[in-house]
Every structure is written in structure tokens, then in C-alpha cells.
Amino acid sequence: MSGLTRNCVARVIIQQLFNGLALGMAYALIAVGYSLVFGILRLINFSHGSIYAFSAHMALLFIGMQFGVIPAIAMSIVLTGLLGVIIDKTALEPLRKKNSIPMAALITTIGMSNIIQNLLMIFFNTERKPFPAFFDFGMIKLGNLQINSTQVVMCIVSLALLILLTLIINKTKLGLSMRATEQNAKAASLMGINTNFIISFTFFMGGASAAIAGALISGYYQIVYPGMGFMVGLKAFAAAVLGGIGVLYGSVVGGLVVGVSESFAATFIGSSYRDSIAFIILILVLILRPTGLFGKKDIKKV
Amino acid sequence: MAYLKVNSITKQFGGLIAVDKVSFEVEKHEIVSIIGPNGAGKTTVFNMLTGVYTIDQGEIIFDGRPIHNMAPQSIVDLGISRTFQNIRLFPNMRVIENVLVGTHLRTKYGLADALFRTPRYRKEETEKTLRAIEILKSIGLGHRIDDYAQNLPYGEQRKVEIARAIATDAKIILLDEPAAGMNPQESEELLSFIRELRGKGYTIILIEHDMNVVMNISDRIYVIDHGKKIAEGLPKEIACNQQVIEAYLGGVKKDAKG
Amino acid sequence: MDKNKSKRNNFIFILESFIEKFKIPIIVICAAVLLGIPFMGFSQYLMRIIIMIGIYSMLALGLNLLTGYTGQVSLGHAGFYAIGAYTSALLSLKLGFSFFPAAIGGVLAASICGLLLGLPTLRLKGTYLSIVTLGFGEIVKMVLTNWDKVTNGTLGLKNIPRPVIFGIKLTLANNGLYYMMLALVAIVTVVCVLIIRSKIGRALISIKEDEFAATMMGIKTTKYKILAFVISAAITGLAGAFYSTVIGFIEPNSFTFDVSTLIISVVILGGMGTIRGMFLGALILIAFPEAFRFLMDYRFVVYGLVLVFMMRFRPQGILGWKSQMPYKLPKAVRQQLEKLKTEGVKAQ
Numbered sequence: 001m002s003g004l005t006r007n008c009v010a011r012v013i014i015q016q017l018f019n020g021l022a023l024g025m026a027y028a029l030i031a032v033g034y035s036l037v038f039g040i041l042r043l044i045n046f047s048h049g050s051i052y053a054f055s056a057h058m059a060l061l062f063i064g065m066q067f068g069v070i071p072a073i074a075m076s077i078v079l080t081g082l083l084g085v086i087i088d089k090t091a092l093e094p095l096r097k098k099n100s101i102p103m104a105a106l107i108t109t110i111g112m113s114n115i116i117q118n119l120l121m122i123f124f125n126t127e128r129k130p131f132p133a134f135f136d137f138g139m140i141k142l143g144n145l146q147i148n149s150t151q152v153v154m155c156i157v158s159l160a161l162l163i164l165l166t167l168i169i170n171k172t173k174l175g176l177s178m179r180a181t182e183q184n185a186k187a188a189s190l191m192g193i194n195t196n197f198i199i200s201f202t203f204f205m206g207g208a209s210a211a212i213a214g215a216l217i218s219g220y221y222q223i224v225y226p227g228m229g230f231m232v233g234l235k236a237f238a239a240a241v242l243g244g245i246g247v248l249y250g251s252v253v254g255g256l257v258v259g260v261s262e263s264f265a266a267t268f269i270g271s272s273y274r275d276s277i278a279f280i281i282l283i284l285v286l287i288l289r290p291t292g293l294f295g296k297k298d299i300k301k302v
Numbered sequence: 303m304a305y306l307k308v309n310s311i312t313k314q315f316g317g318l319i320a321v322d323k324v325s326f327e328v329e330k331h332e333i334v335s336i337i338g339p340n341g342a343g344k345t346t347v348f349n350m351l352t353g354v355y356t357i358d359q360g361e362i363i364f365d366g367r368p369i370h371n372m373a374p375q376s377i378v379d380l381g382i383s384r385t386f387q388n389i390r391l392f393p394n395m396r397v398i399e400n401v402l403v404g405t406h407l408r409t410k411y412g413l414a415d416a417l418f419r420t421p422r423y424r425k426e427e428t429e430k431t432l433r434a435i436e437i438l439k440s441i442g443l444g445h446r447i448d449d450y451a452q453n454l455p456y457g458e459q460r461k462v463e464i465a466r467a468i469a470t471d472a473k474i475i476l477l478d479e480p481a482a483g484m485n486p487q488e489s490e491e492l493l494s495f496i497r498e499l500r501g502k503g504y505t506i507i508l509i510e511h512d513m514n515v516v517m518n519i520s521d522r523i524y525v526i527d528h529g530k531k532i533a534e535g536l537p538k539e540i541a542c543n544q545q546v547i548e549a550y551l552g553g554v555k556k557d558a559k560g
Numbered sequence: 561m562d563k564n565k566s567k568r569n570n571f572i573f574i575l576e577s578f579i580e581k582f583k584i585p586i587i588v589i590c591a592a593v594l595l596g597i598p599f600m601g602f603s604q605y606l607m608r609i610i611i612m613i614g615i616y617s618m619l620a621l622g623l624n625l626l627t628g629y630t631g632q633v634s635l636g637h638a639g640f641y642a643i644g645a646y647t648s649a650l651l652s653l654k655l656g657f658s659f660f661p662a663a664i665g666g667v668l669a670a671s672i673c674g675l676l677l678g679l680p681t682l683r684l685k686g687t688y689l690s691i692v693t694l695g696f697g698e699i700v701k702m703v704l705t706n707w708d709k710v711t712n713g714t715l716g717l718k719n720i721p722r723p724v725i726f727g728i729k730l731t732l733a734n735n736g737l738y739y740m741m742l743a744l745v746a747i748v749t750v751v752c753v754l755i756i757r758s759k760i761g762r763a764l765i766s767i768k769e770d771e772f773a774a775t776m777m778g779i780k781t782t783k784y785k786i787l788a789f790v791i792s793a794a795i796t797g798l799a800g801a802f803y804s805t806v807i808g809f810i811e812p813n814s815f816t817f818d819v820s821t822l823i824i825s826v827v828i829l830g831g832m833g834t835i836r837g838m839f840l841g842a843l844i845l846i847a848f849p850e851a852f853r854f855l856m857d858y859r860f861v862v863y864g865l866v867l868v869f870m871m872r873f874r875p876q877g878i879l880g881w882k883s884q885m886p887y888k889l890p891k892a893v894r895q896q897l898e899k900l901k902t903e904g905v906k907a908q
Contacts, residue, residue, distance in 0.1 A: 044687060091868050102686075103633060104871040107828055110821050111867030118860040230817070234698065241691055276702035279695035283680075286692055290683050352776060378778035390776075392769035395762075396887050402759070403766045407778035409759045413787070416758035417751065423758065428892040430759075435897070448886045470778055 014145060016263045022151035022220070024259020025158030029213035030236035031243070031251035032165060033084075033206030039182045039246035040202050042102065046109040047087055048210060049233020050116035053226055055080035055211035056218045057124050060131060069134040077211040084207030085200045087112050093196065120226035128225045131218040154216050161212060165205065166248055178202060182246070231275055235262070238278040242285050244295030253293060257281060303366060305330045305505060306382075306474060311360035311370070313346055320346045322529040323360065328474070328507060333500055335508040335516045337540075338526035339549060344509045345387055347526070348476050351507075352384050353377040364474070379407055383472035385463040387479050387509070393452035397443060397462055400451050401434040404469025437465045441495060456483040461492075474505045481512045493519050517541060525549070573884040580885060594742055598735035607732055609850055611806055614741035615799050616842035618748050620826040621835070622795030625752060627824070628832035629761065630788040631768030632681070633690040636697030637823050640670045640793040642704060642815035644800025646711060649720045649810055659723030663801035670797025671790050673700075678789030682782055685771075697820055704812040716811025720804050737806055744802055748795055752835055755791065757888075764788055765833075825867055831880025840879055 030052055037045045055076050062072030091108045137149040169175040180188040181198045189195045217232065218224050239258040243250025258278045266274040285293060304327035313321040321343045328334045336344050349355045351362060353374035362370040369377055383404075392400050409430055415423040438447055441461050446454060451462055460480055467475050477496070481489040489512065496506055496519060510516045516523065516537070523540045525533040527549040533540060540546055579586060597610065619641065626632050648666030651657040657665065673696075680692050704711045711717070723730045723740060730736025755761050763784045766774040775781050804810050822845065830841025845863075852859045870877070889897070 038687075042687070044690070091872070094872055098872075100871065100875050103627075103828075103832075104875040106633070106690075107824065108868050108871045110824075111864040111871070114864030114867070115861050118857065118864065122857045122861070234694070234817075237691075238695070241688070270706065272706050273702065276699055279698045279702075283692050283695045283699075286684060286688055287680050290685075290688055354776070374775050375778045375780055378776065383778075384776060386773070386776075390770050390773040392766050392773065394769060394882065395765060398887055399762055399765075403762050403774070403777050403779070406759050406763055411759070413755070413760060416760055417754050419754065424890065424892065427758075427890045428896075431890055431893045432896060435893070450882060466777065 011145065012267060013264075015147075016267050017260060018147050018151050020260030020263035021256060022148075022154040022259070023217075023263065024239075024256035025155050025162075025252075026213045026216050026220075026255075027232070027236045027239045027259050028162060028252045028255030029158050029209045029216075030232065031240035031255050032162065032248060033210045034237050034240040035243075035245050035248060035251045036178075036202045036206050038240070040178070040185070040199055041092070041096075041105070043092075043105050043109070044237065045206070046106065046233075047112040047116060048109075048206065048237070049229035049231075050113040050120075051080060051083055051087075051207050051229070052210040052214050052233060052236075053120060053229030054083055054116055055207075055214035056131070056224045056228060057120055057226070059211075059215050059218065060124075060129060060224050063132065069132060073211075073215045076215065077208045080211035080214070081204040081208040083116075084203035084210075088200055088203045093199075117226055117229065124226060126226055128223050131222050131224045133222050134219050135216075136219075150220050154220060157212070157216060161209060162248070162252055165209065168205075169248065174198075174201065235275070235278045238282040241292055242278075242282050244292030247292075247294045250292060250294040303363070304328060305332075305365060306507075307363040308347075308351070309361045309363065311347070311350055311362060312358045313343075313350055313355055314358050320529050321350065321526075324526060324529070324531045325360075326524045326531065326534065328505060330505055331500055331503060332521045333496065333506045333508065333519055335510055335520040335523045336526060337510060337513075337516055337523060342526045343529040344526055345478060346529075348384060348478055348507075348509065351377075351476060352382060375407075378470050378472070381471065381473035382476065383467040383470040383474075384476035385460070385467055385478055385480060387482070389456075389459050389463060391451040391459055391462055391466070393450070395451060396447070397438065397449050397451055397454065398431070398434050398447040400462055401437060401465050401469045402430060404466040405430040405434060405471075408471050434465075434469060437468050438462075440498075441465050442491065457485070457488045460484065464495075468499070468504075472504070474507060475499065476507045476509075478509045479511060480508070481510060481515050489515060572881045576883060576885050595739075598738055604732045607735070607738055608806070609846065611732075611737055611741045613842045613846045614745045615803050615806070616823070616826055616846050617745050617839050618799040618802075619796055619823045620830065620838035620842055621748050621752050622792045622799065623823050624827050624832065624835075624838055625755070625764070625795070626788045626792035628827055628834070629756060629768060630764040630785060631771075632785060632788065633686075633824075634693040634792070635690050635817070635820050635824070636677075636693035636695070636700075637792075637796055638815040638817065638819035639693075639697040639700035640673060640796035641800040641803070641819065641823075642700050642810075642812070643673055644670045644797025645804040645810050645815070646704060646717070646800075647797070648801035649717045649804040650710065652721050652805075653717060653719070659721070659801075659805055663798060663805075666801035666804075667794050667797045670800065671794040674790040674793025675786060677793070678786035681785040681789070694817070694820075697815075697817060701812050701815060704815070711812075714812060716809060716814075717804075718809050720808050720810070722805055722808070732806075741802070741806075744798065748798070749835060751795075756835075760784070760787070768833075828875075828877055829866070829870055831877025834877070834879055837877050837879040841877070844878075 030048065033048050034045060037043060058076035058079050059073050062075050063069055067075065091112055092105055095105050095108060133150065135150055135153045139146045140149050140152060169178055177188065177193045177198050180191065180193055181195050185195050235258055236255065239254035240251050241254070242257060243252065243254030258281070261277050261281060262274045265277040306328040308324065308326050310323040310325045311321060312319065312323055324347060336347060338344055346355065350357050353372050356371045361368055364380060364382065369380060392403065409426050411420070411423045411426050435447060438444055441464060443458060443461055443465065446458060451459065454462065460483065464477065464480065481492055484492060493515060500506060508520065520537050523535065523537055524531060525540060525546050532549055533543045533546045535543070598607070602610070619637065623634060623637050626634055644666035647669040648662040651662035651665045652659065677693060677696050681689060684692060705714055728736065730740055763774070763779045766777070766779060767781050767784060771781055826838065826841035826845050829844060830837025830839070848863065849859050852862065855862060
């Protein structure tokens with residue numbers, strides 16, 4: 001192998017690594033939504049992918065209304081957070097009150113996902129719409145490496161948000177209530193914690209972080225369409241499970257593993273494999289470690 | 303050698319020693335009770351006997367054969383079956399179906415027999431159904447066979463659990479607080495039923511809180527406290543054992559005050 | 561409220577007694593209607609939809625065995641459906657198999673995958689198992705998309721031959737496919753009933769009800785869960801094989817996650833853990849998008865609403881009641897009990 005090609009391969013690897021890290025951080029933001037909700041309700045929120053798609057469309061809508069990119073995204077974040085709350089209040093909370101079987105809630109979120117996605121299709125049509133590359137500041141040179149600034153921005157923003165989320169959960173009173181509800185909702189409610197509010201808040205945080213991820217990924221690919229949430233949702237979900245669902249830093253590691261392996265698979269195996277590599281890793285991890293990489297073991301009481 | 307010999311078994315959960323070198327023996331056709339305050343480790347002992355938990359130390363010999371750390375299914379197969387402290391029936395199945403699940407292990411036909419409704423299938427299904435009805439009648443649930451298990455009152459649900467345990471053709475039946483939630487008359491009936499079982503050749507190990515039941519029925523009693531065996535003997539001896547009164551009855555008194 | 565409940569149960573009791581009493585005429589009428597459908601002058605388009613209802617009944621029966629009876633939620637049944645369809649289509653296209661051996665091939669391939677997918681049940685439970693099945697469905701789709709040489713990738717397989725019986729090609733026009741659908745649905749239904757009303761069925765249900773208690777009654781839960789996966793996959797594979805020959809064209813996108821959720825929706829809408837519900841569920845959910853074309857794009861929104869409202873107001877499904885009739889004892893047992901009764905009377 002000549003020096004030139006070796007150099008070239010090394011550069012591709014590093015470039016793909018950054019590519020994967022950036023995507024992975026964004027996946028982590030979406031994964032957090034799955035993880036938080038699962039932690040508290042033991043529920044896979046299948047509508048989360050559609051929530052993410054919703055956020056991107058809202059951002060697009062407000063940008064179209066000349067609000068400016070950043071205010072538009074801020075509004076989309078709030079609206080998407082509210083959508084999460086609405087889904088919980090209208091569809092899931094009644095089920096909890098009735099003590100329904102877990103599958104009922106699962107199917108409800110699948111139904112919700114259907115509703116959101118199809119409404120998006122009706123109001124925004126199914127076409128792929130351009131999204132402004134609002135955080136592209138050109139290439140950044142690091143020695144003889146060229147890194148896309150969008151990737152750096154994605155990494156930094158996601159990382160900052162994830163740290164913020166961790167601080168909220170670990171250092172604030174609200175976070176303490178969240179953790180208490182996660183451990184034992186009944187006991188928490190007996191201790192005077194308004195668990196319904198905590199659950200709503202959790203849905204809001206999940207929705208809001210999905211909206212931020214939506215803005216980042218849309219700005220990165222510069223494309224928005226109603227079906228965009230499906231695959232990304234599944235992959236983020238895989239990331240959440242991979243890291244150990246219910247564990248926040250697990251989502252980050254899971255997101256990075258999925259993002260990096262995806263971009264490497266796309267480069268070295270073929271782009272049509274990119275969407276499935278997450279699932280292959282996921283299944284292997286689950287079979288070897290049923291609760292994910294950092295998942296806590298449930299102690300069974302007989 | 304004793305029919306069931308438990309030799310210094312130990313179970314640890316993290317730093318907590320739930321059961322600490324407990325030993326006891328049960329002879330054929332005996333009714334042996336294990337008593338002790340809440341959280342003493344009685345149910346853990348049952349879980350070790352039935353293969354739910356592996357044991358950290360010691361051995362359990364049943365009929366001359368070590369059974370510790372075997373799969374629960376194999377232990378049932380050898381003839382040790384149980385009921386549960388917090389009833390674990392199959393709530394949406396009928397009473398008779400619950401008992402038929404108990405006979406599963408002794409029903410030998412396979413998928414092909416079921417699909418082609420072979421004579422073997424018919425013969426075994428008939429046999430087992432009759433057996434299930436017989437067990438239910440003997441326990442006083444003959445009128446309940448069509449009901450769904452969840453629709454039965456508490457006391458009757460406990461009886462279904464016992465019926466289900468018998469249906470596995472168990473030799474030793476472990477009863478985890480069988481009289482809990484029963485009124486005095488029901489528990490009186492239950493006592494005579496348990497005696498009847500012994501008469502039919504079963505061996506019974508009992509966990510029970512109701513001292514009335516325990517003193518009445520047991521051939522011998524083992525007392526556990528904080529995971530350790532603190533006394534053993536005949537009901538009379540246990541009733542006046544100072545250590546037991548302190549640990550067990552004393553505990554009750556304290557509870558009553560609080 | 562209690563009163564209301566007993567009233568409703570009473571209604572079910574009356575309904576069930578009625579059905580039990582007029583069992584034979586009802587069966588005859590149903591059979592006559594089903595056999596007579598081709599003579600009612602429906603268009604080929606409608607006949608194709610009716611056949612799809614049959615296919616989804618089979619799919620639902622298959623998933624029901626796993627999810628409704630055994631309690632293992634699969635989110636990847638489209639994978640088995642695809643494996644059945646592709647294996648059978650490839651066997652007939654590339655190796656010239658006729659439909660029946662090809663379909664058997666499809667069933668076997670799906671069963672083997674069912675076995676493989678069932679193995680993780682050794683270690684995984686509940687939600688985690690569902691996730692693995694979801695991943696399985698996606699991976700099957702990936703393989704179908706990328707294994708160009710065999711599966712023709714995204715272009716799919718065309719001109720899949722129709723079944724031939726006694727030299728007669730079964731088509732939509734001569735209603736051969738319709739009758740074949742009837743026969744397959746009947747076989748699958750009978751197989752499901754036979755399994756459920758046996759010790760195997762009781763073992764499966766006990767696992768759903770309380771897996772730990774089932775273990776403690778000596779049931780080898782892992783074995784039965786894997787068995788449920790295999791049988792479920794086999795039935796789904798059969799439906800796939802039939803689908804490929806009915807439509808004549810398959811591509812990876814015929815087997816998306818949406819298909820998996822549609823199958824689950826059929827099971828849930830009809831009534832999990834019942835056989836009767838599967839037919840009604842398939843009828844409603846397959847006919848719905850066609851019958852409500854006037855709703856245009858909104859019909860898929862309504863479809864989501866149906867799921868949400870069902871879960872809220874009737875989670876057991878439309879036909880998901882528990883039988884109020886006495887337990888059906890084996891014939892010999894009934895005779896024996898009669899004999900005992902009369903003897904008892906004599907003795908007194």
C-alpha cells in the first residue's frame with residue numbers, strides 16, 4: 001500500500017468518525033426521550049419518532065413565517081415538548097388510571113405515531129422539503145484534517161444539552177422527584193410528589209430534546225419530510241436500549257455506538273446497510289447483556 | 303436417612319445473609335412447620351427448596367438424592383411442589399384449568415398427539431381431567447370447577463393453589479401460609495384437609511403465622527429468626543421455649559403495641 | 561357499575577347459549593355464505609381484498625398464538641411473513657417448484673427463523689424480547705434489500721407463478737385463489753384450536769398468566785415459548801407464501817414495520833387470546849382503508865385513532881370476552897361423571 005492511499009484511508013476513517021460522532025450525539029438526544037419515559041413508565045414510546053418529525057416540520061413552518069431560524073427552533077422546541085405532554089395526558093394517563101396492561105399503552109403510542117405522521121403528510125405533503133443549513137460555518141482545519149463545522153456544532157450542542165439534562169436530573173429538586181417516581185411511583189406519590197406532573201415534565205423534556213435533535217439533524221441533512229422520524233426513531237431507540245434504557249449516560253454511549261457504526265457501515269460495507277447495523281449490534285448486545293451495556297438489573301421478588 | 307434432609311443451607315443477597323446455615327429434617331408422612339417472625343427467612347427457605355434460588359452453601363437431600371441448585375421444573379418432577387404466600391394462580395383460567403396445569407408434568411402426550419387427537423391424547427386428557435375434578439372435590443371446590451380463578455374468594459383461591467400443587471403428583475407439599483386470609487371456620491376445614499392429605503401419604507411442610515394452626519397440626523416445629531434456626535421440637539416444647547417466645551411471640555406483642 | 565357488569569356478562573351468556581344451541585345451523589349458514597361469495601358477482605378487485613382479509617386472518621392467528629396466548633409481544637412478524645413469501649417465491653421461480661412444495665419450503669424457513677428468534681427467550685423477557693423481534697424484522701428487510709443476487713434487491717420478485725391443482729391454474733378469475741384461501745384459513749384455525757385445547761395450550765396460557773407460577777408447576781417455559789415462536793412463525797410463513805402467489809410480486813417494502821403493527825392491531829382489535837376475534841379484526845382493518853376511501857388521506861389518521869380509542873375503552877378487543885359457558889369437559893369425562901351421578905342416586 002502506498003503512503004498516499006494509506007493516508008487517504010486514514011483521513012476517510014477520521015472523517016467518518018466525526019460524522020458518526022455528530023450523528024451519534026443527535027441520536028443520543030432522541031434516545032434520551034425514550035430512556036426517560038421508559039425509566040418512569042416502563043413503556044416504549046413508539047410515538048417518539050413522529051414527535052421528532054413533528055418538531056422538524058414546526059421549525060420549518062416557523063422559519064417559513066419569517067420568524068428567523070433560532071426563534072423558530074425555540075418555538076418548535078416548546079411546541080414539541082407540549083405535544084409530548086398532550087400525548088401523555090390524552091392517551092396514556094387514562095390508561096394508567098385504569099391500570100391497563102402494558103401492551104395497551106404500547107399500542108396506544110403506535111396509534112399516536114400513526115396519527116401524527118399522517119397529519120404531517122396531510123398538512124405538509126409527503127415531499128422532501130429543503131431545510132436551511134443554519135449552522136454551517138464552512139470547514140474547520142485541524143492540521144491537515146478538514147472537519148465540517150456542522151459536525152462540531154452538533155457535537156457541542158448535544159453534549160451541552162445532555163450535560164444540562166443530567167444536571168437537572170441529578171441536582172435539582174425536580175430531578176429528585178423524577179428519580180423517586182422512577183424508583184417507585186406509588187411511594188413517591190405518597191410522599192407528596194405530584195407524579196402526574198413529573199410524568200408530564202418527563203414527556204416535555206423528551207419532546208424538547210427530540211426537537212433540538214430534529215433541528216440539528218434537519219440542518220445537517222438539509223431535508224425534512226413526514227416519514228423522517230421512523231428510521232431515526234428506531235435507531236435512537238436502539239441506542240437507548242443498547243446503552244441500557246433508563247440510564248442517561250447509557251443513551252449517550254448507545255447513540256455514539258450507533259452513529260459511528262452507521263457511518264462506518266455506510267462507507268465500508270455499503271450505504272444500504274447503514275440503517276440495519278444498529279439493530280445487529282443491538283441484538284448482539286441484548287443477547288450477551290440482556291439489560292444493555294449499563295442497564296440496572298431488576299431484582300425479582302417472589 | 304430422613305426423607306428430606308436440609309443440611310446447613312445458606313443464602314446471601316449482597317451483604318445480607320437471608321438464611322444462615324439452616325438445617326432440618328422431614329420424615330415421610332410428617333407435618334413439619336417452619337415458623338418465625340416476618341422477614342425471618344422462611345419463604346427464602348422454600349425458594350431454596352424449590353429451586354427458585356440457588357444456595358450458596360450446604361446441601362438439600364431428597365429421598366437420598368441431592369436436589370439443591372436443580373432447575374425448579376426438575377424439582378417438581380421429583381415430587382416437591384408448593385403454594386405461594388401471595389397467591390399466584392392463573393387468574394384468567396378456570397379453576398379446573400389451573401389444576402390441569404398442575405397435571406402438565408405427568409401428561410406425556412406431545413404436539414402430534416394434540417394435533418391429530420390420537421387415542422393417547424383422549425385417554426390422558428380424560429384421566430387427568432377426572433383426576434383434577436377428584437382433587438377439587440376432595441378439597442371442597444367441586445362446585446367451582448367452571449369458575450375463573452380470579453372470581454373466587456381469597457380462601458378458595460388458596461385451596462385452588464393447594465389443589466394445583468397436589469395435581470403435580472407431589473410427594474412433599476410446601477404450603478406457604480395457607481391459612482392467611484381465611485376465617486376461623488375455613489382454617490379449621492383447611493386443618494382437617496391437611497391432616498387428610500397426610501393420611502393419604504403426603505408429606506407436608508408448612509410456613510404459618512397463625513399459632514393456632516401451627517400448634518394444632520404440626521408433628522414438629524422449626525423456628526427461624528434472622529435467617530438462623532433458633533429452636534426445634536414438638537409443638538409443646540416450642541410453646542414454652544423462652545428463646546422462641548422472645549423472638550417470635552415477643553415480636554408480635556411489640557407489633558401489637560405499635 | 562357492578563350491576564351493569566353482570567348485565568353485560570349476562571348478555572354474553574345469552575349470546576353464547578344461543579350459538580351453542582344453534583351451532584349446526586350457524587355453521588351451515590356461515591359455510592354457505594363463505595362458499596357462495598364468488599357467486600355474488602364481486603369484482604376481481606373486491607375478491608382480492610377479501611383474499612387479503614383471509615391472509616391477515618392467518619397472520620393474526622399466527623401472532624395471536626404467540627402474543628395473545630403466550631404473552632410474548634412480537635414487533636417483527638413482518639419478517640416471518642417476508643421469509644415465507646420470499647422462500648416460496650424463490651423456490652418456484654428459480655428451482656421450478658410447484659406452489660405446494662414451495663409453500664412448505666417457506667413454512668420451514670420461517671419456522672427455523674422462529675426457532676432462532678425464540679432462543680433469546682432463554683435470557684430476555686418482556687419489552688427486551690419485543691425489541692429483539694423488532695430488530696429481527698428490520699434485519700430481514702435489510703437482507704432482502706441487499707442480497708441482490710438472490711432476492712433482486714429493491715426491484716423485488718416478479719411473475720411469481722400461481723398454484724396449480726390437477727392441471728388447473730388457480731387465479732382470481734376462476735376463484736381458485738379464493739377457495740384456496742378458505743381452505744388455508746380453515747386449516748390454520750383448526751390447528752390453533754387443537755393446540756389451544758390441549759396441555760400445550762394450557763401451558764402457553766399459563767406462561768402468559770404467570771410465568772413464574774408456571775415454572776413452579778414444572779412447565780418448561782423456555783421450551784414452550786420457543787415452540788410458540790416456531791408455530792407462530794410457521795403460520796405466518798404460510799400466509800407469506802400464499803400472499804406471494806396471490807399478488808405475484810413481492811419487494812422488501814411489502815414487509816415493513818407497518819405490516820408488523822398492522823398484524824398486531826388486527827389481533828388487538830379483534831380480541832387477544834381469542835380465535836373468533838382474528839377474523840373480525842382482519843375484516844375491519846383490511847376493509848377499512850378501502851371502505852373509507854372518501855376520507856382520503858384522513859383514513860390513516862382514523863386508523864390510528866381506532867387503536868388509541870380501542871385501548872382506552874375496550875382493550876380486550878371487540879370480541880374479547882371470556883366465555884361464560886361451563887368448561888368443556890372431554891366426552892369420556894362427561895360420561896363418567898353422568899355414570900357416577902346415577903350410581904350415586906341409586907345408592908341413596
